Amino acid sequence: MELSKRQETILEIVKKNGPITGEQIAEQLNLTRATLRPDLSILTMAGLLEARPRVGYFYSGKSTDRVLADKITRIKVGDVKSVPIVVPESCTVYDAVVTMFIEDVGTLYVVRDGGLLEGVVSRKDLLKTTLGGQDINKLPVGVIMTRMPNVYMTDVNDSAWLAAHKLLTHEVDSLPVVRTVPGTKGKEFEVVGRFSKTNITRIFVELGEGS
Amino acid sequence: MELSKRQETILEIVKKNGPITGEQIAEQLNLTRATLRPDLSILTMAGLLEARPRVGYFYSGKSTDRVLADKITRIKVGDVKSVPIVVPESCTVYDAVVTMFIEDVGTLYVVRDGGLLEGVVSRKDLLKTTLGGQDINKLPVGVIMTRMPNVYMTDVNDSAWLAAHKLLTHEVDSLPVVRTVPGTKGKEFEVVGRFSKTNITRIFVELGEGS
Structure with missing residues (x-):
C-alpha cells in the first residue's frame, strides 16, 4: 500500500x-x-x-511480516503432502536402492500390513550400507532402517510451518505424514503421505508468485 | 488488516x-x-x-498476496547461502563419500585452482557408483560428476525465489552459488556458496515466525 x-x-x-x-x-x-x-x-x-x-x-x-507469518502458518501438511513411497521390512537393501531411483525420492518409509509405520530409510543410510561390504542382495532394510519410536513424523493436520521446523531441528530430509490409529498395543501410525523440503520449496515458489 | x-x-x-x-x-x-x-x-x-x-x-x-510475493522475491541468494563444500577432481569416490558424511551435505562441488567450478556430485551419483562394483578407492569423482557446462548454478545476486524455481524445474537438491569471473577461455564461475532446499526451509521457518 x-x-x-x-x-x-x-x-x-x-x-x-x-x-x-x-x-x-x-x-x-x-x-x-x-x-x-x-x-x-x-x-x-x-x-x-x-x-x-x-x-x-x-x-x-510489522504488519506485512505478521500477515505473511499468518498466511504461512495456516498452510496444512495435508494440503501440500506428496505420495509416500513405502516398502516392507523384508525388502532387500538392493531393492530399496532401486525403488529409490525409480521413484526419485530421498527417503523410503518401511511399513507393515495396513500401511502402519515401522521405520524410515534414507539415501544416507543406503550409501553407508553399500560402503560396508555386506551383501546388499540379502540384507533386509529392516536391519538398517531407523526404527519406531525413533522416527520423526508429522500429523496430517499439523501446519507445514511446524513440519518445516521439525525438518530443521532434527536434521532430516523428510517426514512421514501420518494419521494416528488405535492399535492392539497402543497408538499406531498409518502413513498417508510424505513431507520434505521439496514440498516447502514448492510452497515458497507459489507464495513468491503471489498465488 | x-x-x-x-x-x-x-x-x-x-x-x-x-x-x-x-x-x-x-x-x-x-x-x-x-x-x-x-x-x-x-x-x-x-x-x-x-x-x-x-x-x-x-x-x-490480491494485494496481500502481492505484498507477500514482493517480500519473498526480494530475498537474495547471497544473503541466505551456506558454505560450499568442495573437492578437487582427483578426489576418490571413497573420499567424496567420507567428506559428504563428515560435512553432512547432499552435494559436493568439484573445483580446480581458484575455486573455479568443474562439476557437481550428489548423494545419488555416489550411491549409483557404489552399486556399480568399481573400486571406489581408485575411481576419481571427476569420472562420475556432472560436468560443466551441464551444471545448474545460481548467481550470488539472484533472488532466492529464482533459485528455488531452478531447484524444482531441474529437479536438483542444491545449486552452487557462483560469481562470474573472466577466464582465459571465456567466462569462469567461482564457487562462493551453496544453495539448497535447506536454505529455503530456513527462510520459510523464519517468515512464519514473522521475523
Whole structure:
C-alpha cells in the first residue's frame, strides 16, 4: 500500500514519540485532530499503527511480516503432502536402492500390513550400507532402517510451518505424514503421505508468485 | 488488516459490479457519497480496490498476496547461502563419500585452482557408483560428476525465489552459488556458496515466525 506524504510523517512521529495521542500528533503538525482522523484510521486499519484507548498510538510496523507469518502458518501438511513411497521390512537393501531411483525420492518409509509405520530409510543410510561390504542382495532394510519410536513424523493436520521446523531441528530430509490409529498395543501410525523440503520449496515458489 | 462490516459490503459490491462509481455504490447502500469516502479511501490505499478516474472502482483483491510475493522475491541468494563444500577432481569416490558424511551435505562441488567450478556430485551419483562394483578407492569423482557446462548454478545476486524455481524445474537438491569471473577461455564461475532446499526451509521457518 502507498502512503501519502502526511501519513509517512505521522508514522515517523509515532515511531519516535509513541505512545502518543491524536491531539499531540495534530499539535506537532499544526493541524486539527479532525483533519488527521482519516489518516489515523487508515494507518490503524492497515496495521501500521495500533491505537489503545486512553493511551494513544503505538507503532506496530510489522504488519506485512505478521500477515505473511499468518498466511504461512495456516498452510496444512495435508494440503501440500506428496505420495509416500513405502516398502516392507523384508525388502532387500538392493531393492530399496532401486525403488529409490525409480521413484526419485530421498527417503523410503518401511511399513507393515495396513500401511502402519515401522521405520524410515534414507539415501544416507543406503550409501553407508553399500560402503560396508555386506551383501546388499540379502540384507533386509529392516536391519538398517531407523526404527519406531525413533522416527520423526508429522500429523496430517499439523501446519507445514511446524513440519518445516521439525525438518530443521532434527536434521532430516523428510517426514512421514501420518494419521494416528488405535492399535492392539497402543497408538499406531498409518502413513498417508510424505513431507520434505521439496514440498516447502514448492510452497515458497507459489507464495513468491503471489498465488 | 481488519475490515468493518460496511467495508466488506463495499468490497462485495465492487467484486460483483465493478467497474462501478462511488455514487453507484452509495446508491446501493442508501448512503451518501460523502459518508462512503473514508471507506473507499481505506480500501483503495490498502490495495483492495483500484480507482480509475471517469471509470470507477475495480476489485484488485490480491494485494496481500502481492505484498507477500514482493517480500519473498526480494530475498537474495547471497544473503541466505551456506558454505560450499568442495573437492578437487582427483578426489576418490571413497573420499567424496567420507567428506559428504563428515560435512553432512547432499552435494559436493568439484573445483580446480581458484575455486573455479568443474562439476557437481550428489548423494545419488555416489550411491549409483557404489552399486556399480568399481573400486571406489581408485575411481576419481571427476569420472562420475556432472560436468560443466551441464551444471545448474545460481548467481550470488539472484533472488532466492529464482533459485528455488531452478531447484524444482531441474529437479536438483542444491545449486552452487557462483560469481562470474573472466577466464582465459571465456567466462569462469567461482564457487562462493551453496544453495539448497535447506536454505529455503530456513527462510520459510523464519517468515512464519514473522521475523
